[in-house]
Amino acid sequence: xxxxxxxxxxxxxxxxxxxxxxxxxxxxxxxxxxxxxxxxxxxxxxxxxxxxxxxxxxxxxxxxxxxxxxxxxxxxxxxxxxxxxxxxxxxxxxxxxxxxxxxxxxxxxxxxxxxxxxxxxxxxxxxxxxxxxxxxxxxxxxxxxxxxxxxxxxxxxxxxxxxxxxxxxxxxxxxxxxxxxxxxxxxxxxxxxxxxxxxxxxxxxxxxxxxxx
Numbered sequence: 001x002x003x004x005x006x007x008x009x010x011x012x013x014x015x016x017x018x019x020x021x022x023x024x025x026x027x028x029x030x031x032x033x034x035x036x037x038x039x040x041x042x043x044x045x046x047x048x049x050x051x052x053x054x055x056x057x058x059x060x061x062x063x064x065x066x067x068x069x070x071x072x073x074x075x076x077x078x079x080x081x082x083x084x085x086x087x088x089x090x091x092x093x094x095x096x097x098x099x100x101x102x103x104x105x106x107x108x109x110x111x112x113x114x115x116x117x118x119x120x121x122x123x124x125x126x127x128x129x130x131x132x133x134x135x136x137x138x139x140x141x142x143x144x145x146x147x148x149x150x151x152x153x154x155x156x157x158x159x160x161x162x163x164x165x166x167x168x169x170x171x172x173x174x175x176x177x178x179x180x181x182x183x184x185x186x187x188x189x190x191x192x193x194x195x196x197x198x199x200x201x202x203x204x205x206x207x208x209x210x211x212x213x
Contacts, residue, residue, distance in 0.1 A: 023065065023210030026073075028173060030059040030206030034079050037199045050097060052081040059204070061109070069113050075127070077105045079200075103181065104132040105155055113163075121171075125159040131181050153182035161204065169210045177202040 036052040057080065063073030083097040109127030134150045161175025181198040 023169070023212045025211040026063050026065070026071075026208050027211070028059075028061040028063065028073070028075075028206055028208045030061070030077070030173065030204050032057040032059055032077060032079065032177075033203045034081075035201045036081055039198060049087040051084045051086075052101065053084050055079045055081045057103075059105075059206070063109075069115055070110070071113065072108070072110050075105070075107045075109055075129075077103075077107070079103045079105075099135065099137045102134040102136070104134070105179070106130055107155065107157060109157065109159075111159075119165040120162050121165070122162045123160070123175075125157075125161075125175075127157045127159075129155050129157075131155045133181070155182070156180045159204075163208060171208040171210075173204065173206045173208045175204040177204055 033054070033056055035054045039050045039052070057078050059075055059077030061073045061075035063071050065071040080100055080102045083099045083101065085094055086097040087094045107127040107129035109125055111123045111125035114122045130152050131154075132150060132152055157177055157179045159175050159177040161173065163171040163173050165171045179200045179202055181200070
C-alpha cells in the first residue's frame with residue numbers, strides 16, 4: 001500500500017534551491033521611535049544649540065522587488081519633536097525651550113536582502129530624498145520673538161534590519177535607520193546663517209504585505 005505524502009506548506013513564501021521566492025509588489029506600514037542630535041548653528045547672528053525630546057512617528061512605503069535580492073521603494077514618514085532646552089553662546093546659559101519641529105520625509109530607498117531558507121531575511125539599505133522641516137513657535141521660555149517657518153532640505157538614510165515571515169504574504173519588519181538631514185537655518189523666515197546637518201537615530205517596527213504571494 002502506498003501512502004501519498006503531502007509536501008509541507010512553506011511559511012516563507014516559496015523556497016527554491018534554498019532561496020526564498022519573493023513576491024514583486026509590497027506595501028509597508030512602520031512605527032518609528034526617533035532621537036535627534038542637538039542642533040548647533042548661527043541664525044541671524046544668534047549662536048546657540050537646541051536640544052530635542054525623543055519622538056514616535058510613522059512611515060508608509062510601496063515597493064517593488066527588482067530581483068530575488070534587490071528591491072526599491074518610495075516611502076513617506078513623519079516625526080514631530082518637542083524642543084527641550086536652548087543653550088545661548090553669548091551668555092553661556094541653558095534655558096528651557098518650547099515649540100515643535102516636524103520632519104516630513106519623502107524618500108526613494110533601495111535594499112539588498114540576504115536570502116536564505118529560514119523565515120528571517122536580513123537586509124541592508126540606503127536612500128535619498130527630501131524633507132520638509134516645519135518649525136512651530138520655537139524659542140526659549142523667555143523669548144518674545146518665537147519663530148515659525150518651513151523649508152525643504154535634502155536627506156540621506158542608511159539602514160540595516162531583518163524581516164520575519166509570518167505567512168506567505170505578511171512579514172514583520174524590524175530595523176535601525178540613520179537619517180541625515182541638511183541645513184535648516186531657512187526655517188526662520190528672512191534669516192541668515194547656517195546650522196549643523198541634523199542626524200537622527202531611528203528604530204523601526206512594522207508590517208510588510210506582499211500583494212501577489
